[in-house]
Amino acid sequence: MPQIDTGSGSPAPRKRADARRNEQNLLDAAAAAFVAAGVDVPVRDIAARAGVGVGTIYRHFPTRADLIVAVYRHQVEACAEAGPALLAAVGSPHTALARWLDQFVDFLVTKHGLAEALRSDDPAFEALHGYFVDRLVPVCAGLLDAAVAAGEIRADTDAYQLLRGVGNLCIGARDDARYDPRRLVQLLVAGLRRRRDEPATR
Amino acid sequence: MPQIDTGSGSPAPRKRADARRNEQNLLDAAAAAFVAAGVDVPVRDIAARAGVGVGTIYRHFPTRADLIVAVYRHQVEACAEAGPALLAAVGSPHTALARWLDQFVDFLVTKHGLAEALRSDDPAFEALHGYFVDRLVPVCAGLLDAAVAAGEIRADTDAYQLLRGVGNLCIGARDDARYDPRRLVQLLVAGLRRRRDEPATR
DNA sequence: CAACATACGGAACATTGTTCCGCTTGCCAA
DNA sequence: TTGGCAAGCGGAACAATGTTCCGTATGTTG
Structure with missing residues (x-):
């Protein structure tokens, strides 16, 4: 991962705007899906709710655990x-x-x-x-x-x-x-x- | 649940010999598979162990529960x-x-x-x-x-x-x-x- | 031995997780 | 503003597994 250092010790490689937006959408969609269908809800369902492809989920949250923890x-x-x-x-x-x-x-x-x-x-x-x-x-x-x-x-x-x-x-x-x-x-x-x-x- | 008929109305049409043999083979195979891989072992694995097709399993034990109970x-x-x-x-x-x-x-x-x-x-x-x-x-x-x-x-x-x-x-x-x-x-x-x-x- | 119902095998379909790659797009520099 | 490129995206494709279905084989009976 490329690190963009902005002054002091800030290892914050700012993500692209759409990536940040998608991550938030995914968190919201996952939270809703978990309530509606449990934490075992199919990945495709979460992706559909968030309006993204399944690849995007795996990019942001490699395992289901990552998503659950985040939520x-x-x-x-x-x-x-x-x-x-x-x-x-x-x-x-x-x-x-x-x-x-x-x-x-x-x-x-x-x-x-x-x-x-x-x-x-x-x-x-x-x-x-x-x-x-x-x-x-x-x-x-x-x-x-x-x-x-x-x-x-x-x-x-x-x-x-x-x-x-x-x-x-x-x-x-x-x-x-x-x-x-x-x-x-x-x-x-x-x-x-x-x-x-x-x-x-x- | 199997019905055991003892005399009166006899709704017990004896099963074919190969069917009875297969049922026993399946029980043995399932018991072995459960020990080796847990009660969630894939149906195909049990079938392979018993030397039968998957259809035969579902015929004798329509749900996994039936098989587990029998074992x-x-x-x-x-x-x-x-x-x-x-x-x-x-x-x-x-x-x-x-x-x-x-x-x-x-x-x-x-x-x-x-x-x-x-x-x-x-x-x-x-x-x-x-x-x-x-x-x-x-x-x-x-x-x-x-x-x-x-x-x-x-x-x-x-x-x-x-x-x-x-x-x-x-x-x-x-x-x-x-x-x-x-x-x-x-x-x-x-x-x-x-x-x-x-x-x-x- | 013939005929038939029973039982069998496994291909085919459905669901779901996971990977991969060609295409799109935000971002930065010129 | 615009050109270029890396980050990010979408979804097809593959894999694993449960379940159904039907053409075929075989045990049983008269």
Whole structure:
């Protein structure tokens, strides 16, 4: 890639105007398509909505994960920032953890197919998984650590596993009225609690 | 579902010998293919293994679910029968439930892609979901009821939801060394426990 | 052994992801 | 303003896979 340096250390090779316009159109079209048909919506459909050819999608977003990350980045960031905020606002770290996970569940179940994609073994989704893990596992770990420090939960639970588990519980929640992931996540969080006479760690 | 006729009205026109042979070959081939490449293995691969054309597969097993159910029927039955057996053999129903779910998890994680298929919204898997629900939810409900009756857990948990949750937790377990669904199922089961000063029902 | 219904094989079609290349167009310099 | 060129575009083409359909082969029966 040619770098046009404009003074200080600004590695911003300005893209062509039509390219920038198309990228924005694609983001909007993808967001709409995701809502209408889930994150598995055919590439052709997104291209049609954006009024571009499929080649243009692949040029801007080489994998589907890139597109999904771009569409949901803001919301993931918001979720990540809510962790420390809750910890500060709520007295009990265990309660803060429960609330944060609730928020995470809300996010996942409202994004048709996102929880499934997070778990897919399709290499096209690897980057998606990676992004979520990088951004959210540390936040979850912070909440867990605080709860352990407060003596509310046992110290033997891994943030990655917990988050994966919660993500998994959200799969298919939209299509099944009899199934409520929030309830199960509550149970899971309840299961973390230190039993009354247990030592804090083991 | 095959009809077993026992005497009266006989709607059982015996199938041709080659048809019966092919059906068995297909079951064997499918079982091998599932182990080698997961339950999502391409239809053509199964056909090639069995030495038949793809048309023959669709004739005997119209949907993939039919084939999967046929291959795993024995093991699902065994799992279903283990429920009452554990209840009888183990003193605490809550412990029996935990053991039974452990067994269920073992079954799911060793069948590449089965947990995913159970949760898929692909209509081809609807019958699979239905079979598992019909066969295992009552067993799970029996264990839950016994645990409630013994005062070990709260009475507000639905067998279907619990089983769906456990199934979900098993998704992708094979491909991720950092993830252990057994651990999370344990937490979930621990979360069911009645808190010490809580009423038995609410 | 003849006739017929059953069952088979695999070509053909549909859907979707992905690549590739000839053409168009924004951008910059002259 | 205009000429030239690299960036960017569109969509045809290819690949993988599920599913259908029909001409053909074969087991079964009288």
